[in-house]
Amino acid sequence: MRAAPGPEEVRRHNLGSLLRYVHLHGATSRAELTSRLGLNRSTIGVLTAELTTAGLVSEAAPRETGRAGRPSLVVRPESSKVHAYALSIEVDRLRAARVGLGGCILDRRETDRPRGMPLLDTVRPLADFVHDMSRAMTDDVRTVGTGVAVVGRARRADGMVGLTPTIGSAEEPVDAALRSALGAAGRVTVGNHADVSALVEHSRGVAAGCDNVVYLHGDIGIGAGIIAGGRRVAGYGGYGGEVGHMVVNPYGRECGCGSRGCWETEIGEYALLEHAGRAGETGREAVLGVVNAAMSGDSQAQFAVRQVGEWIGFGVGNLANIFNPEAVIFGGTLRDVYLVAAAQIRSRMNAIALPAFREHIRMRTPGLGNDAALIGAAELAFAHLLDDPLFG
């Protein structure tokens, strides 16, 4: 414990709170900010003026309210003037976006990523996207930094990224390589794809208001971003949430990690395609092909979805007993499977999770859809600004 915060620290904290509020909730009247932040009207006025001068928010009279009296000014984030770059390194594609303060996507680019492409080889196309988007910007736009979501393990200490065993195993300094390639686009912060998706669904998506959340991302492998008591379960090295390597079937298939029967060997892309008799196919399109075939009545596709659905419910039941969450969110290919197997997943989960652990659980798909990882990556960059709006 340290001595009490000084006035400068209090001011910085209050500026951050106000900016964070409009960043997450959009245009908000001064009257509502006063009540939400527990500060008085004159303090809100001073803070808003400082943030306006800094070019971070703007104020305007609201549209006609129909009520008598002088309407409260509305404060909004300067979404078109203040932005972050968001990059997402996924198994099959690379994506980049410009995300405005407030969380809106202003511009985006995407390209395929050949499977097995070394992580460092993704730096060039991603940097090209950033440079391309920057050319379309006017001179008065401020870049706060770049956030990167990667389907891999981002080490907390230095941003060194290790891939999961299924898609590669080298540790590569993606962080440093991007920083050097981006140059002027500033500070680079790297996070795990499922972690940043979990955090953004928690702050502004389907899990808003839930303090205990399991976000599952599926592709070849399975990763989780887990929030307990409102905070991410990061673990010692920042690696927490490797639920894809929770062994669920000791007599199951060999896994790329060297173990056997890991959850991802039962619910990942390979398992679904193999059960569907389509072992030669790969990628999200192939997964969607099975899901669509199942919905059209193809019995082998239905069998595949049922098998995978059983094991999804199984693992979610285990995680429910361990974390006692309020919400479980299915992202990536798990989203597609969830949409056709929800009842079965729920039923299998119910057989494993203890009564007090299951009834209240909300199962959902990402509220931000496929953009969760991009907006989540941008949040990594905005975090510095929100911590210290005038100097962050």
Next chain:
Amino acid sequence: MRAAPGPEEVRRHNLGSLLRYVHLHGATSRAELTSRLGLNRSTIGVLTAELTTAGLVSEAAPRETGRAGRPSLVVRPESSKVHAYALSIEVDRLRAARVGLGGCILDRRETDRPRGMPLLDTVRPLADFVHDMSRAMTDDVRTVGTGVAVVGRARRADGMVGLTPTIGSAEEPVDAALRSALGAAGRVTVGNHADVSALVEHSRGVAAGCDNVVYLHGDIGIGAGIIAGGRRVAGYGGYGGEVGHMVVNPYGRECGCGSRGCWETEIGEYALLEHAGRAGETGREAVLGVVNAAMSGDSQAQFAVRQVGEWIGFGVGNLANIFNPEAVIFGGTLRDVYLVAAAQIRSRMNAIALPAFREHIRMRTPGLGNDAALIGAAELAFAHLLDDPLFG
């Protein structure tokens, strides 16, 4: 976010920080407190004087230091004058203790608990212990409250206790019944046995300094207290950590919870005794019998320990991938099994946990031994005092 803390709040916070420090670390010189708490010498003097007046700490000159100059006064917690009652409701026994500020056990009582004894029937013998211990106290001793550790699920909202499926299933208002039976012994706070053990091993035991800890308690069932990022993983209802019902063997034994192959069916007391050909026996003595026989070369006992050790390592590997912890602690009967099966547990864990998740893991038995739950229960009572030393 709220406005900055006022001077009264800062003072209360500082008093709590100082008292918490000596409560956890024992006698500490004013000079060390000054540096540890980041406060100046005169503030430490004022705070110490207030806590002394309140009868919570005392000050004395240290023993000869051999150094020149006036030695710094040493501040110690008033362990014999300020205490909490700690109660522990376990599968086979009931325990009670008086725990002094600072965490030392001043007095204790214990009795067998017949298996299946309803939770509410434990209230009378526990209250008798408290009354008995109180008679031996002098009039100047202050009781801060009573903490209860129970092998069951304590609901965060109201202290209602639900037993695990293996030892009963009713929810009973243990909290309210104890409050009424104890009368003058004040505020009653109930927590889960593994949770309070985890917290106390984290604050003053073998996991001090580790922010990511899995504490496992074994008896008939298996429970965990899990600490992620320095805070307990409580979950939505306060029930987090029911790792005993993580299914590890989908083709395994039926569990009392209605599922099959739960971790506790493979590593709990029943599994060990059955593998050892002693299915008729029960209790910790029976478990120790198997462990001792294994150490003496009994081949069936060795087989039993090996079987259970394999599955312990299996589940710990899963938890390592999920939480990326620094320390795993084995309490209850798992402690006994761990001591003869450590190498095997480590080896099986290594086969499941990913490389970055396993090398650094420290496996330990509780630093506070069997007293972890009692001292942890007392911490529940002390928490109110430490939050607000003069009025808590």
